[in-house]
Amino acid sequence: TRVSSDGKPAKFQPPPKPVIIDKQKQREERRFLSPEFIPPRGRTDPLKFYIERKDMIQRRKVFNIPEFYVGHILAVTAADPYANDKASRFVGICIQRGGKGLGATFVLRNVIEDQGVEICYELYNPRIQAIEVLKLEKRLDDNLMYLRDALPEYSTFDVNMKPVSRLDHDEIPVNKLQVRMKPKPWSKRWERPKYNIKGIKFELPEKKMKEAQKWSQPWLEFDMLREYDTSKIEEKIWKEVSEELKK
Amino acid sequence: MMPIWTKSGKKHAVTLLKVQDCHVLRYISKEESGGKTSKLLVGGKNASPFSKSESAMEIFKEAGVPRKQKVTTFNVTDDALIKPGSTPLYAAHFRPGQFVDVTAKTIGKGFQGVMKRWGFKGQPASHGQTKTHRRPGAISTNKASKVYRGKKMPGKMGNIYRTSFGLKVWRINTKHDIIYVNGSVPGHTNCLVKVRDSKLPTCKDSNKNPPFPTFFADGDEKLPEDLYDEDVFQFTDPSVTYA
Numbered sequence: 001t002r003v004s005s006d007g008k009p010a011k012f013q014p015p016p017k018p019v020i021i022d023k024q025k026q027r028e029e030r031r032f033l034s035p036e037f038i039p040p041r042g043r044t045d046p047l048k049f050y051i052e053r054k055d056m057i058q059r060r061k062v063f064n065i066p067e068f069y070v071g072h073i074l075a076v077t078a079a080d081p082y083a084n085d086k087a088s089r090f091v092g093i094c095i096q097r098g099g100k101g102l103g104a105t106f107v108l109r110n111v112i113e114d115q116g117v118e119i120c121y122e123l124y125n126p127r128i129q130a131i132e133v134l135k136l137e138k139r140l141d142d143n144l145m146y147l148r149d150a151l152p153e154y155s156t157f158d159v160n161m162k163p164v165s166r167l168d169h170d171e172i173p174v175n176k177l178q179v180r181m182k183p184k185p186w187s188k189r190w191e192r193p194k195y196n197i198k199g200i201k202f203e204l205p206e207k208k209m210k211e212a213q214k215w216s217q218p219w220l221e222f223d224m225l226r227e228y229d230t231s232k233i234e235e236k237i238w239k240e241v242s243e244e245l246k247k
Numbered sequence: 248m249m250p251i252w253t254k255s256g257k258k259h260a261v262t263l264l265k266v267q268d269c270h271v272l273r274y275i276s277k278e279e280s281g282g283k284t285s286k287l288l289v290g291g292k293n294a295s296p297f298s299k300s301e302s303a304m305e306i307f308k309e310a311g312v313p314r315k316q317k318v319t320t321f322n323v324t325d326d327a328l329i330k331p332g333s334t335p336l337y338a339a340h341f342r343p344g345q346f347v348d349v350t351a352k353t354i355g356k357g358f359q360g361v362m363k364r365w366g367f368k369g370q371p372a373s374h375g376q377t378k379t380h381r382r383p384g385a386i387s388t389n390k391a392s393k394v395y396r397g398k399k400m401p402g403k404m405g406n407i408y409r410t411s412f413g414l415k416v417w418r419i420n421t422k423h424d425i426i427y428v429n430g431s432v433p434g435h436t437n438c439l440v441k442v443r444d445s446k447l448p449t450c451k452d453s454n455k456n457p458p459f460p461t462f463f464a465d466g467d468e469k470l471p472e473d474l475y476d477e478d479v480f481q482f483t484d485p486s487v488t489y490a
Contacts, residue, residue, distance in 0.1 A: 044436055047423065048263055052249060058482040079256065081489040103250045126480045126487040127256045 032067045033238045035097060036104030036123065041228050052101045053237070057244045059124050065131060070094050071139035071175065073157055074108060076119075079127040087129060090119055091159050095144035109147060111156040116148065135164045137175045140199040149186040150179045150200075193217075251417050251427065252480040256487045261417055262432045264349070264440055266424040267292045269336040270312045271329045275320075284322045287329065289336065290315030291439050317439045327460040338424040339462035341442070343476035345416045346450035347426075350441040351434035355406030365399040409433045413447045419474040 037056070039049040059065075068074060073093050080088040092108030095118070099105045104123045109116065121128060147155045154177075178201035181190075190197050191204060193216040202209065220226070251261045273288040280286050288306070296304060296314040307314050310332045329336075341347065361367045361383040369381045383401075387394045411432055418427040426442065434440060444454050462468070475481055 042436075045265075047265070048249075051263070051420065051423065051425065055482055062483065063486060079486065079488050081256075086489045101249065122250075122258075124250075125256075125258070126252050126482075126484075129486050129488070 031238055033234055033241065034065070034067070034104075034123075036100050037237050037241060038100070038230050038234060040100050049101070053241070055102060056124060057241060059126075060245060063128075065123060066133050068094060068106075068131075068133050068136075069138050069172065070097055070142055070144055071137055072133055073135040073161070074106075075130075075132045075134055075161075076108065076121055077129045078121065078125075079129060089159075090117075091134065091157055091161060092117075092119070093144065093147070093155065093157060095147060109144075109155050110159075111152045112159070114152070116152065116155060118148075132163060134161050136166055136172050138172050139175055139177070141197055143195075144199070145188070146181070146186075146190045146195075146197060146200060147179070149188075149190065150181050154179050248431065249427075252487075253478045254480050254487065255478075256480075256489075259417070259429055260431070261427045261429060264426045264428055264432070264442060266336065266338040266340075266426065268313075268315070270310065270315070271331045271334065271336065272306055272310045272312065272315070272318060273331050274328060277325075282322065284324055285328065286320045287323045287331075288318055288320055291317040291319075319441045321443065329460050334461075334463065337421070337462050337464060338419050338426050339421050339470055339474070340458060341416050341419060341426055342457060343416050343418055343474050343479070344453055345457065346445035346447065346453055347414050347416055347428060348410050348412050348443050348445050348447075349414055349428060349432045350408055350410040350443070351432060351438055353405045353407055353409050353433045354435050356404040358402065359404040360401045361399065364401060364404045367399075413445050413450055415476075417476050417479050420472065421470050421474065422472045 037053060039046070071094065073091065075089060075091045077087050077089045079086060090108060090110070092110035094106050095109050096107045097104070098107075099122075102124045105120050106123065107118055107120045109118045111117070177199065179199055180201055180203070184204075188195065189212070190200060191202055191209060191212040193213060249261050249263065250258050252258050268291070270290055271287055272290045275286040275288065277283070277285045290307070290310075290312065292315065293313045294316040296307070299314060304314060306318070312332065356363070360381050362369050362381050367383060370376050370379045370384070372380060383399075386398055386400070411430065414432070415429040416426055417429060419425070420427075428442075432440060444457070462470075473481075480487065
């Protein structure tokens with residue numbers, strides 16, 4: 001055994017702990033600005049949007065609205081004067097997020113006992129008691145209205161589903177599911193290029209697909225008057241909103 | 248226009264009106280105007296003085312106020328007169344729970360046909376109609392042998408003054424001078440609008456205790472930034488529940 005300079009046996013010194021530099025945390029925090037904060041293009045006074053944003057931030061401070069996209073599976077509990085418990089809970093997949101400002105809405109779809117049900121909730125309605133995200137996954141499209149014409153198995157979700165645990169990764173997984181459809185006629189002609197749907201497995205003959213391309217408008221992407229660059233507006237609003245929410 | 252929720256969970260649509268640099272311009276006495284009550288001329292938003300003639304600018308010079316875009320008259324009783332000139336009018340002149348009439352020029356639609364202007368049914372699209380689908384049809388009878396005055400015919404539609412009556416005031420923002428008024432209001436976005444206490448007989452009770460003659464900013468009253476009606480759900484409260 002080693003003997004130190006005092007003459008007594010030296011105490012065991014453990015080796016120094018290795019310093020772990022977590023590169024994930026050093027990467028920038030993901031910025032998510034809910035789409036209803038971005039003002040639409042128009043001739044309205046920006047003061048109106050500023051006042052609306054103040055109200056929205058005020059509501060978010062009291063009630064937590066989680067970050068979610070189209071394709072997530074959500075459970076919403078809303079106050080209902082006619083229900084037994086005075087509260088109703090609905091689980092469904094978010095197929096559409098519409099509206100700007102305080103009137104922002106999202107539509108949840110589910111199939112309950114072979115009956116398709118869609119409920120449109122308002123994000124800032126005071127009757128909503130809780131919004132929980134049960135499963136996070138983005139889909140290939142922004143608008144999943146085609147699920148109405150898809151086979152019902154793609155819209156059924158268990159009402160008592162447990163929330164899928166997820167670490168705080170930076171990326172939300174994209175589900176590249178190709179949905180199979182019921183036979184035609186559909187509510188809308190989803191094969192046409194104006195809807196630009198990537199999430200359907202079209203089992204139509206080649207001739208029909210070519211005929212659908214007749215309605216394509218390739219000049220639309222070059223139209224300069226339709227351009228609405230929101231990057232700078234988003235930056236400003238993101239700073240404002242995040243500062244207010246931290247207070 | 249914005250949604251607003253009450254404490255019972257009902258949603259109402261609300262229009263935002265901003266009070267921008269309003270000043271009293273002139274006092275016209277009962278005898279001078281020839282009406283039943285005396286009048287007060289009130290001017291709205293500030294505008295450039297260079298595009299108007301000298302004679303038109305006299306009113307503003309007398310009051311000592313920059314040129315206003317719009318000037319309207321209000322019939323006022325003698326005990327509610329305000330001295331013209333320096334005192335500005337604010338949104339806190341109105342209080343939540345009051346009822347209000349809003350007048351403005353409607354959106355101009357130009358020269359319009361009889362179906363859009365007066366709501367005529369027109370003619371069927373097919374079954375042998377020759378060149379007649381949106382026409383007025385007959386304009387008078389045989390016995391009359393003339394067309395009556397005021398016959399509904401195509402012409403310029405819109406761009407006329409119209410009033411919506413009995414609109415409830417839900418909320419007032421004193422910092423930015425904004426009035427939240429129930430329902431819709433005539434006119435396009437950012438147009439000039441005249442807001443007046445309601446004359447409807449059913450609304451007389453709610454207009455009992457207004458700030459009289461008006462709200463003075465340099466007076467003793469210090470109002471909070473937001474004034475809400477008692478039914479309005481404020482976003483600082485927790486979510487609505489039914490017990």
